[in-house]
Amino acid sequence: MLHLRIIAPAGWTDAVVDCLENTVGTAHLVVLEGAARVPPGDVVMCDVAREAADELLRELRTLGLEDDGAIAVEDIDLSLSRHADRAEKDAPGEGADAVLWESLTEATHEESTLTATYLAFLSVATMIAACGVVLDNAVLIVGAMAVGPEFGPLAGVCTALVRRSPKLAGRSLVALLAGFAAAMVLTTGFSLMMGGFGLFSDELLGQDRPNTDFIWHPDPFSFVVALLAGIAGMLSLTSAKSGALVGVAISVTTVPAAANAAVALAYGDLRQMWGSSQQLLLNLCGIIVAGTATLLAQKFFWGKQNARMARSETGMR
Known part of the structure; x- marks a missing residue:
């Protein structure tokens, strides 16, 4: 109620x-x-x-x-x-x-605004992921995924497409693209600083990393997982079951891919940077496609539900 x-x-x-x-x-x-x-x-x-x-x-x-x-x-x-x-x-x-469209629009409006707090969370998450990819530490990768706030702008884009709201779409895209750009620039500087202290190096980046090698090797499963995560994420938001968002966050390779691209840029490894960038774009696109399709399906379902209810009420009069 x-x-x-x-x-x-x-x-x-x-x-x-x-x-x-x-x-x-x-x-x-x-x-x-x-x-x-x-x-x-x-x-x-x-x-x-x-x-x-x-x-x-x-x-x-x-x-x-x-x-x-x-x-x-x-x-x-x-x-x-x-x-x-x-x-x-x-x-x-x-x-x-049930979907409360007004509530969803308001929630995504707040979560998809480019603020200092949003940038701080995304940058810190990317830096944690940078440590994870260099050390080949899956625990750090999972932690970085959970910290990253990028699903808010992604949900904002999906909501804006369904509700035909150009302002929300523009705000969400700015938060998403500018946020990742700023986080990657800061992480590149962070990687160089860590290299100055002898904690990061191109040798560590180029060694075999069985736990995190998938980050810069996108494949069809990357897109499939992104699609499934987009469905789960939008269902979580619209049904007010926000606890599922944590699972969504740690199932997609957005923040780790951005981190690996930033570290690779710092050490001139263009092959890893390109592969990581592809992984990032693949995941972002998959989430947006699936999230938008999920909202359209819910809108269609509730439209049918309300139409049946209206016919039922008309028949009782």
Whole structure:
């Protein structure tokens, strides 16, 4: 269940209440007249089944509440109520399968913005991966994958393509491309510095590395894994099961490939740099293709679900 808190300007409350009452899957409707101060208006609260929330939010936005009022949505961790149980039962589909497009757009907007924190995480992750490839240490590679924040911009690109949002697409691509470029430049400098201390060398980079050799040897499995990771990642975001994102992060070779390319550049190994760059692009493209296809499939599924629900309601009248 989700909790909605709405600030409705004077004169709009009846329309908001009618919208909530006519939505299958709502419960616990509360109206506090004149309770809001900034902006002024009435406070309307209710709980709604997750699977009915997206359609409800779309209808509320058509009223223009985001301009003159406010709409806030929160997850309910625990709800002990027969009314809530009935609302979830009446709502179409399953909550775990529902997509809240407004929430997804907002989340990807925040995660796909080029910030100092994002750059710091990506750069540190790439430097950790650089240590991993030079030492042929799989543990460091996995750790670097988990630290890397690059799935946020990738999800932003997928969401922007499905929702046809050029601004979100541009912001996500800037964060993705500029972020990796900055991280690789910093990692190249880091590699040279480590070489000055005698910790990195071209001999270490060129030796046999059975644990990390795959990073600069892309093959069809690289693209297949990227596709599967893109599907899993988008399902994790849309179903609010963020724990699965860790598994997604450590299944694709984006950060390690960027790190290996940076180290190879520092020591003039163009063959490894080219192979690592191919691995990086292959993984990024695979995730975007699969993530976008997953969102389109979910959009199609819920469109069919809502159409069946509308026909059912029409037949009962």
